Amino acid sequence: MTAPGPPDEDLSRLAELHGVATSYSPSPDRTVAASATAVAAALAALGVDASTPQAARSALAARERELRERLLPPxxxxxxxxxxxxxxxxxxxxxxxxxxxxxxxxxxxxxxxxxxxxxxxxxxxxxxxxxxxxxxxxxxARLPAPAGRSYGLLVQLYSLLSRRSWGMGDLGDLAELAAWAGRTGGAGFVQVNPLHAAVTGAPTDPSPYRPSSRRFPDPVHLRVENIPEFAYVEDRERVRALLERADRLRASVLDKDALIDRDAVWELKREALELVRDVPLGPGRQAAYADFLAEEGEALEDHATWCALAEAHGSDWHRWPEDLRDPRSAGTARARAELMDRVDFHSWLAWLTDAQLTAAQRAACEAGMPVGIVHDLAVGVHPGGADAWAQQEYFAAGMSVGAPPDAFNARGQDWGLPPWRPDRLAASGHAPYRRLLRALFRYAGALRIDHVMGLFRLWWVPQGQPPTEGTYVRYDAEAMLALLALEASRAGAVVIGEDLGTVEPGVRETLQRRGVLGTSVLWFERDWEGDGQPLPPARWRADCLATATTHDLPSTAARLTGEHVELRDRLGLLTHPLEEERAAAAADTAEWLALLTRLELLRGTVGGHAPSAEEAEAAEIQAVHRFLLSTPARMIGVWLPDGVGDRRPQNLPGTWDQYPNWRLPIADAEGRPVTLEELAASPRLRALIEVLRESAGRPGR
Structure with missing residues (x-):
């Protein structure tokens, strides 16, 4: 077996030739050796035996011979x-x-x-x-750049309920928000969470960042009434009963302190969709559906087959009958034939969802948005889901993606996502990645790539081991960036990389050279190489999406008031005494407010009188966004809940069942849910949008 401790010379050389790291740097001044066990495990997942010193020497000789004799890389x-x-x-x-x-x-x-x-x-x-x-x-050589400068709204779609949605925000709401923001506020884009298909369960994992499939969207986001065949369902009494249940479900979520129940929403929508499917498609619609099936081919058939099999055998394919665990087996072929009606049902759902996603982007463009809908690409997929089943040859068995120990998390992180094998990707010309990009760009004006550093390398953690026992594995970043540039240019779409946190040297420069915008969050932008003070606006980078917060961070109101510290204290998440954390947070906020005041972005009075607490808070949030607008950033993102003073983060990293992650509707400062119609009528949100509209130079009314 591989000896404990760091890798020896042969193992290190073998690892280097397969893109497996033997060390990592949690900070610029510190390098940590990866264990020989972690390196050997990563190599094993790549099909390379390094379990003993002799095996490593043999594998090294074979790899050196292969590289020496080959004419071309894959x-x-x-x-x-x-x-x-x-x-x-x-x-x-x-x-x-x-x-x-x-x-x-x-x-x-x-x-x-x-x-x-x-x-x-x-x-x-x-x-x-x-x-x-x-x-x-x-x-x-470069990806498309944004057409001018614009601001936009950032929102988790499920949290955006309207008077027409069925218990969670849907694609009809997205189109409505884009039309309103573009026409009235002069907004240039709306950015949403990943809308990938989820792994269904009891309950379903609500995280949009651990999907069943990144290639196909989730039909839970459908606006059922917008499906043309809905109007022709013959059983109108049953339709009326379904709509009444939808009203009750929506009303229950709009109660204070209520949560979004994704499973209840899907149960209701699925029942309605089964009714709609009984309505025959007209000749034109049938032809369009046939074209969709032909275009998506085997990938859609695999996805729909997984959905049908999951209905029969559960949502983790590892627990299915053995002959169904292989998507190409004779047993799977027989099961697909037996379940063909359900396979067609799920294929039809994918077509309907694709059409409504396309309609949302069309509504955004018709409203004058130069970008439109910004979709989000999650970093990976659920190990039990459709992509992991259908694309098994491309995933590294026995491995999970995560993050190494660093200053923020001494134990590292395990995200529970199987990584792609870089060798299999390269051998296929990165075919699954290419098909994924092409599918997403079909209805996206821009694409945000979560953890964009994953195009360069990912931290692989052997299953059953702590994240500290992982190591980095490198990908062909040049090829992945080239495919990104190719597909984005064909779609005329912008790409934004989420490059927050620890980034290896040279990555941001490479992304910038190729035209991938970065992500800059106000509270993290400080002069870290100097005095640590807030970074003046002129020193911000231009090629970025600049925001005050994200879905994983406190809302701006919570940060300004310090309520994010109180929340973390209630949940036992603080790493220092409460008073110490309060003081640090208050000092951080005070430094930013002092800078806003010096730059004359924060006004002390409202209409000539001293402001109330609510008015003062709204003025500070406006000042924060005036600051963002004073930077050279090409895109300015506004967290939509900030417009009504929402205190609650949508996701609180480090929690699971202690906090209702991914299940909160947008709410006001008192925690009362706010509908899309109320958002559009909110004086506070309108005042914030007016600041952005005028400063960004976009027309509106």
Whole structure:
């Protein structure tokens, strides 16, 4: 077995050649060695035996021989329009090597010809008889940039209830919010949480960041009444009863201190959708559905099959009958045929949801938004869900994604998400990643990538081990960025990377060079290399989405009042005495308010009189956003609950059942839920939007 302690020379070299790290840096001045056990486990997940010193030596010799003898790596990148950004591997081929390139567009080209953008297939034949095939990604050197400067609203869609939604926000609400914000407030975008399909259960995991599938959206977000066939359901009495139940469910969530019950919403919607499905599609709609099925192909069939099998056998495919655990087995084929009606039902749901997502983006664009809907791509998927079942060959068995120990969490983190295998991705030309991007960009004006550093490396934790026993595994970031640039440019979409926290040197610079916007949160922007004071607006980066908070952080009102400290104290989450934490939070807030005052962004009176506590708080939140607008940031994001003084974070990291993560409707300062209609009529929100509209230079009324 691998000896305890750090890796020896052979294991270290073997790890390096497979992109597995043997150390990490929790801070710039400190390097920690990964354990030999963690390194060997990561290699094993990549199909490399390093369980003993002899096995590691044999694997090292085999890897060195493979790299020495191969003509081409599995994936090549060529950035168009930039001299010197061609694939170096082609220049290094032996003299006399012939090349043939089959383009994505179906043409055959010589290597010297100018290639169109796309993912092409290269075949190399060397004079010594060696041959090789590789994928060649030809992509624009930079992603599309935002058209001018704009501000937008950030919202967790489930939390945005209207008088028409059935117990949680839906895609009809999203379209309505975008139309109102664009036309009345001159907003340029609306950013939402991941709308990926969830793993159903009892109860369903409410986190949008641990989905069953990132490729397909969740039909729980459907506005049932907006489906054309809904109007033709014959059993009107049953429809009336369903709508009455929806009214009661919505009313129950709008009570103070009530929570969103996703399972109750889905139970009601599923019953309604079963009724709607009995209505035959018209010829045009049937043709559109057929086109969708053909376009999505095997990926949709796999997803819908998992959904049908989950109804019969539970939502964790690891516990299914053994012959159903393989999506390509004869047993799965038989089960799919037997469950074809349910498979078609779930395929139909995916089509309906895709159509309403497209309609929401269309509503945003028609309202004058230059970006529209910003969708969120979660960093991974649930190990028991549809993607992990259908794409097993691409996932590293026995591994989970997380984060190493750092200054914020000495024990590290395990997110419970299986990582993609970089070797299998590269061998396929990153096909599953490419298909995922293409599907999301179909209805997105922009895409936010959660933990964008995962395009470069991920912290792999062996299952059953603490996060401290993990190590980093590297991905082909150039190829993944090239595919991102390719698909984003085809869609004309912007990309925002969530690059908060510890980021390895050079990553932010690479992302900026390729046109990926970063994420800057006001409270974290300080002069960390100098006096630690709040960073003046002129020193902020331009290529970013600048915000006051996120879904994982306290609302601005909670931070200004210190209520976030009290909440963490009640839940036993403080790492220092309460008074010490209160004092630190108050000092942090005071420094920012002092800067806002010096910059004349914070006004001390309202209408000539001393403000009330509520007016003072609203003025401070306005000042925070005036500050964001005074930075060069290309995009300014406003957390929608900040517009009505909501105190509660949507997610409180470090909690599970102690806090209702991902289940809170937007509420006012007293915790009373606020509907979309009330938000649109709120003087406080309108005043904040007026500040943003005027400063951003966007028209509105």
């Amino acid at each position: 994936t090549l990148v060529h950035w168009t329009g930039t001299p010197g950004d061609g694939p170096a591997a082609l220049d290094a081929l032996p003299p006399g090597t012939s090349l043939r390139i089959e383009t994505e567009q179906g043409e055959t080209r010589a290597a010297a010809e100018r290639l169109p953008a796309g993912v092409h297939r290269v075949t190399a034949s060397a004079p010594d008889g060696r041959t090789a095939e590789a994928h060649l990604i030809v992509a624009p």
